Amino acid sequence: MADLSINLAGIQSPNPFWLASAPPTNSGYQVQRAFEAGWGGAVWKTLGEPIINVTSRFAGLHYGGQRVVGFNNIELITDKPLEVNLREMDETKKRFPKHTLIASLMVEHKQEAWHEIVKKVEAIGVDGLELNFGCPHGMAERGMGSAVGQHPDLIRQQVEWVKEVAQTPVIVKLTPNITDIRFTARAAAQGGADAISMINTINSLMGVDLDKWLPIPHVDGKGAHGGYCGPAVKPIALNMVAECARDPLVGIPISGIGGISNWRDTVEFLLMGATGVQVCTAAMHHGFRIVEDMIDGLNNYLDQRGIASVVDIVGKAVPTYSDWGHLNLNYKVVARINDDTCIHCNKCHIACEDTSHQCIDRVLDSETGKEMLVVLEEDCVGCNLCSIVCPVEGTIEMVEIPNDQPPLSWNERQAALAAGGNNANTDASV
Amino acid sequence: MSVPHHIQANFREVVPALKAKEAIDEANRCLYCYDAPCIKACPTSIDIPSFIKKIASGNLLGSARTIMDANPVGASCARVCPTEELCEGACVLNHASGSRAIMIGLLQRHATDWAIESKASLFSKGEDTGKRVAIVGAGPAGLSAARELARLGHQVTVFEAKEKAGGLNTYGIVSFRLPQSISLWEAEQIESLGVEFRTNTQVGVDIAPAELLANYDSVLLATGMGYVPSLQIEGEELEGVLDAIALVEETKTKPLTDTMMGKKVVVIGAGNTAIDAATCSKRLGAEQVQILYRRTEQEMTCYEFEYEFAKQDGVEFRWLVAPVRILGENGRVTGLELMRMQLGEPDEKGRKRPVSIPDSQFVIEVDAVVKAIGQTRYLELIESFGMEHKNGIVTIEDGTYRTSNPKVFAAGDVIFGGGKTDAMVVDAANHGKRAAAAIHQALNDYTLQV
Numbered sequence: 001m002a003d004l005s006i007n008l009a010g011i012q013s014p015n016p017f018w019l020a021s022a023p024p025t026n027s028g029y030q031v032q033r034a035f036e037a038g039w040g041g042a043v044w045k046t047l048g049e050p051i052i053n054v055t056s057r058f059a060g061l062h063y064g065g066q067r068v069v070g071f072n073n074i075e076l077i078t079d080k081p082l083e084v085n086l087r088e089m090d091e092t093k094k095r096f097p098k099h100t101l102i103a104s105l106m107v108e109h110k111q112e113a114w115h116e117i118v119k120k121v122e123a124i125g126v127d128g129l130e131l132n133f134g135c136p137h138g139m140a141e142r143g144m145g146s147a148v149g150q151h152p153d154l155i156r157q158q159v160e161w162v163k164e165v166a167q168t169p170v171i172v173k174l175t176p177n178i179t180d181i182r183f184t185a186r187a188a189a190q191g192g193a194d195a196i197s198m199i200n201t202i203n204s205l206m207g208v209d210l211d212k213w214l215p216i217p218h219v220d221g222k223g224a225h226g227g228y229c230g231p232a233v234k235p236i237a238l239n240m241v242a243e244c245a246r247d248p249l250v251g252i253p254i255s256g257i258g259g260i261s262n263w264r265d266t267v268e269f270l271l272m273g274a275t276g277v278q279v280c281t282a283a284m285h286h287g288f289r290i291v292e293d294m295i296d297g298l299n300n301y302l303d304q305r306g307i308a309s310v311v312d313i314v315g316k317a318v319p320t321y322s323d324w325g326h327l328n329l330n331y332k333v334v335a336r337i338n339d340d341t342c343i344h345c346n347k348c349h350i351a352c353e354d355t356s357h358q359c360i361d362r363v364l365d366s367e368t369g370k371e372m373l374v375v376l377e378e379d380c381v382g383c384n385l386c387s388i389v390c391p392v393e394g395t396i397e398m399v400e401i402p403n404d405q406p407p408l409s410w411n412e413r414q415a416a417l418a419a420g421g422n423n424a425n426t427d428a429s430v
Numbered sequence: 431m432s433v434p435h436h437i438q439a440n441f442r443e444v445v446p447a448l449k450a451k452e453a454i455d456e457a458n459r460c461l462y463c464y465d466a467p468c469i470k471a472c473p474t475s476i477d478i479p480s481f482i483k484k485i486a487s488g489n490l491l492g493s494a495r496t497i498m499d500a501n502p503v504g505a506s507c508a509r510v511c512p513t514e515e516l517c518e519g520a521c522v523l524n525h526a527s528g529s530r531a532i533m534i535g536l537l538q539r540h541a542t543d544w545a546i547e548s549k550a551s552l553f554s555k556g557e558d559t560g561k562r563v564a565i566v567g568a569g570p571a572g573l574s575a576a577r578e579l580a581r582l583g584h585q586v587t588v589f590e591a592k593e594k595a596g597g598l599n600t601y602g603i604v605s606f607r608l609p610q611s612i613s614l615w616e617a618e619q620i621e622s623l624g625v626e627f628r629t630n631t632q633v634g635v636d637i638a639p640a641e642l643l644a645n646y647d648s649v650l651l652a653t654g655m656g657y658v659p660s661l662q663i664e665g666e667e668l669e670g671v672l673d674a675i676a677l678v679e680e681t682k683t684k685p686l687t688d689t690m691m692g693k694k695v696v697v698i699g700a701g702n703t704a705i706d707a708a709t710c711s712k713r714l715g716a717e718q719v720q721i722l723y724r725r726t727e728q729e730m731t732c733y734e735f736e737y738e739f740a741k742q743d744g745v746e747f748r749w750l751v752a753p754v755r756i757l758g759e760n761g762r763v764t765g766l767e768l769m770r771m772q773l774g775e776p777d778e779k780g781r782k783r784p785v786s787i788p789d790s791q792f793v794i795e796v797d798a799v800v801k802a803i804g805q806t807r808y809l810e811l812i813e814s815f816g817m818e819h820k821n822g823i824v825t826i827e828d829g830t831y832r833t834s835n836p837k838v839f840a841a842g843d844v845i846f847g848g849g850k851t852d853a854m855v856v857d858a859a860n861h862g863k864r865a866a867a868a869i870h871q872a873l874n875d876y877t878l879q880v
Contacts, residue, residue, distance in 0.1 A: 066458070262487040263487060263489065264487060264488060286462050287464055289464075289480075290483075292480065293480065293483050293484050293487055293489060293492060296484070296489060296492040296495075297484065297487050297488070297489035297492055300489055300491045300492055301489075304491070392451065393450075393451060
């Protein structure tokens, strides 16, 4: 059994699986059930001035027979008085002292307001704070949530206010509704944040009712954009985590959030620099019990590789993530189709023929009289499209074609050209 | 004459395994129900949604562990369970507004096959308690109990009359449904926990029950049942009169022979063993195989899928006939005299009683008569342990599996008192598991008293 415990910026947790601040962490009853199920930590539903919610709040995106590949919501922060939440948090922490309890906070842009709430929640013994600068709907219209998370200056300022009084580590939760998340992540670090968490939800409209011509979901005939999450957002979140993990100007630990549904997703986020993960949609789809396979699968993954502790994989793939300008222009892969496992759906052919580089031919094998799909390797640009559309895993392999040209990136090429170009291999076509 | 190749092929596993993609697709189709009815329908309460979710997430080790944790013979059960009457029958997707049940049995096989092929180590033995338990019989109930007791740290010795462990799964279920290698793997898993197997050792013959009672802290009787009883008709001594269980056993323990080639075979009885004997005969090359039953299709005790399987194998069924006399020449079976029956009043189990029609005898030409009318019970052995029983069905205390001899527990077919169908392997596995828990409890109680 590998050691699954983590330490995120000084916050200890028995395992890297936390519930994100969201509907599943709305009450002591829920969070305690989650801890019983095995979750290592929970970020409580955001505390602040209690709000009034609308009914009809969620929508799911179902695709190709799979339910909830995406999910959105227009629910706001907690609708309960702070005292009620604090009482339940206190009770939860007392029952589960070794589990991680984080208070998510959102108040207006005032120093006193931040000071007051930080003192109140720390008084009940939370393990850390998470500042919600990510919620994209409703609260943003009131100048909070992602309205803060879109302005580095506001982030820096509010983090500073919090750090003036905070005794526990401060995590800043960032919005993805921004051009380059590194700028807000850096602002959080500059303000003194101990860690960042990302991503909060993405602005979204889930659909339009074809019969009623109404947005989905709607509230009495009107809709508003919601926050998008679930498996579909994972690549967006993973990129943002990786970009921040490799940015020396950010330089603080990351709690990964965004479409994480199982132990495999978790391993990906950890490899790309997250110290732990937060989950919401998968739990909302299946219940808290999903954490059992997350723990079991992660443990088996580590055991099978002889890795003693989960922290040993954190960030291990970050050095492989870079800028386009550093990629080797002389690296070449081509598609190889395994005729033994090919089921002749011809999807690779038509994908390549119509939308890529016309290099998969349908050829009649004179010996067997059977049609074969043959890759014209000299024309293949190695784009992966055929292997992506192929329904049989492993049938189309992208194989490296060794060549005698030394690695050359675009940046190196341009630098060489600028310097006179005589020593560089400039054959790589523009 | 050597055995034709097709006969060898006839004894390979019939149902193909799921392909890798098929398994993933099917696993992703599972709804992962909460408090799922499939779990409740499984006698060993395997957490089915969980093991399927683990297949979907690529955690096959965890999946196999989930299965085998709940059911120590879970690889065999993946093949022999009447899943449409158990887990798959309970699947919510059977509902009119659903689609079709998840292929739970095949997914279970997918995960356990992975464990077999990868030689994964699933469990480890518990810290030694210094207690010794003897288990009589290495069938599903005995193996299941041995595994659980070993995990709890007890020293377990299993006494088995046959050469190999596994009981019914190793010897009694046709290879084309359950290859021997599967149940032997299950036994190996249990042996790797430090359980000692004394095979070729018949309790009551090679070792006295008194010796077990003296040398062990607890004894579990899990001997199952024996061969088929006598038909009590004339001609039973003739060559060509076979025992269904022995017939199946032979195909699993000896090289296949051509002795059935071209023969006319009748099987007496219509339970699952009768079906196994009939399909076995057909696959050994018999020209014609008929199942003779004194009631009708409705009263047959075999599973629906077994009946269908037999029909597809070309087995014929003859209802409302009972054997009267086996005819022979030169000591060999040549024919069978039958009497026609009709259904009368229901018996105590509610099944209509067959009543013979006077003067309806007729003779059919046969080369072999296979009897499959139930199994005998090991009365002598049961009595030698001094236990109370009713017609060979050992009496146990409610909920504890403890017999009238407080040191002796019983599980599996020895305590199974009948029902609609034969006792299932999965029931025996559950008995074994629960008996082990009861033994563990008793050993602890004893320790506390001392």
